[in-house]
Amino acid sequence: MDRTFRINGHDHALTIDPRDILLEILRDRLNLTGTKKGCDHGQCGACTVLSDGKRILSCLQLGATQKGEVNTIEGLTGPDGALHLMQAAFVRHDALQCGFCTPGQILSSVACVAEGHATSAADVRAWMAGNLCRCAAYPNIVAAVLDMAGVTEAAE
Amino acid sequence: MKAFAFTLMPQTSADMFIAGGTTLVDLMKLGVVAPQRLVDLRDGGAHAGISVQGDTLHIGALTTMAALADHPAVIERLPMVRSALLQSASPQICNMATIGGNLLQRTRCSYFRDLASPCNKRAPGTGGGAIGGDARGLAVLGTSAACIAS
Numbered sequence: 618m619d620r621t622f623r624i625n626g627h628d629h630a631l632t633i634d635p636r637d638i639l640l641e642i643l644r645d646r647l648n649l650t651g652t653k654k655g656c657d658h659g660q661c662g663a664c665t666v667l668s669d670g671k672r673i674l675s676c677l678q679l680g681a682t683q684k685g686e687v688n689t690i691e692g693l694t695g696p697d698g699a700l701h702l703m704q705a706a707f708v709r710h711d712a713l714q715c716g717f718c719t720p721g722q723i724l725s726s727v728a729c730v731a732e733g734h735a736t737s738a739a740d741v742r743a744w745m746a747g748n749l750c751r752c753a754a755y756p757n758i759v760a761a762v763l764d765m766a767g768v769t770e771a772a773e
Numbered sequence: 774m775k776a777f778a779f780t781l782m783p784q785t786s787a788d789m790f791i792a793g794g795t796t797l798v799d800l801m802k803l804g805v806v807a808p809q810r811l812v813d814l815r816d817g818g819a820h821a822g823i824s825v826q827g828d829t830l831h832i833g834a835l836t837t838m839a840a841l842a843d844h845p846a847v848i849e850r851l852p853m854v855r856s857a858l859l860q861s862a863s864p865q866i867c868n869m870a871t872i873g874g875n876l877l878q879r880t881r882c883s884y885f886r887d888l889a890s891p892c893n894k895r896a897p898g899t900g901g902g903a904i905g906g907d908a909r910g911l912a913v914l915g916t917s918a919a920c921i922a923s
Binding site: 683684 | 777791794795798802811813815839859863864865866868869
């Protein structure tokens with residue numbers, strides 16, 4: 618089947634199998650490997666992307682039924698390669714160790730702030746609960762998100 | 774009566790409907806369900822509305838969990854419903870999963886999801902792996918002689 622995907626501001630016309638999952642289309646067909654395959658069952662959040670600005674799990678999204686414009690971690694970086702402010706906040710707060718979950722964490726963080734849900738450390742923890750970090754960098758992730766949201770609060 | 778178009782939705786037992794897909798796609802990956810054909814209910818975008826009529830909240834089956842949780846009437850008058858929605862799934866799942874799909878969600882029992890295990894619910898007559906197995910927390914809504922995760 619033929620589908621056109623709008624990803625990071627560009628259209629990609631692809632012939633896909635009805636079984637193709639958005640995550641695999643991004644990684645294997647379009648070489649956008651910043652989006653990671655973690656559990657592949659919708660539990661870890663490593664594959665989080667934005668669809669029309671809303672965070673979704675690309676591992677549970679069939680390419681055939683994807684409607685919205687997709688933004689991946691590659692789309693956050695400026696045209697001159699400059700880091701997105703959230704990426705810079707993650708660097709500043711050392712909000713990662715191995716980094717595998719980081720693209721999903723950052724996209725989820727961008728949505729979390731845009732939704733207005735980054736008002737306190739407790740709020741950030743609740744609204745970032747869909748993104749697991751096996752290195753347990755959670756305190757620094759919370760600090761980065763609060764910093765980006767302009768909230769002054771010591772992360773517990 | 775105004776004129777209308779009438780079509781029959783062709784459906785056999787080998788067809789399945791998909792909306793948010795958060796359960797169905799997962800079960801298809803596991804091989805627990807294997808539809809011959811998928812019908813995307815979201816094409817056209819109907820049945821996703823929420824309306825308040827008196828003391829009744831009407832929720833379209835294709836409304837996402839997030840849309841329902843964020844509806845002003847739910848925020849103001851049904852905070853318990855909002856809390857239940859937000860606690861039952863991640864923000865990502867809430868953005869995808871629909872209320873209709875919630876009602877139709879299959880059991881989360883690990884034996885149902887594991888093709889190597891017997892499961893009367895998935896394949897009637899094969900046995901119940903959860904009976905005598907690791908069954909902590911499985912039976913929420915009732916039990917039967919054939920399945921304790923029903």
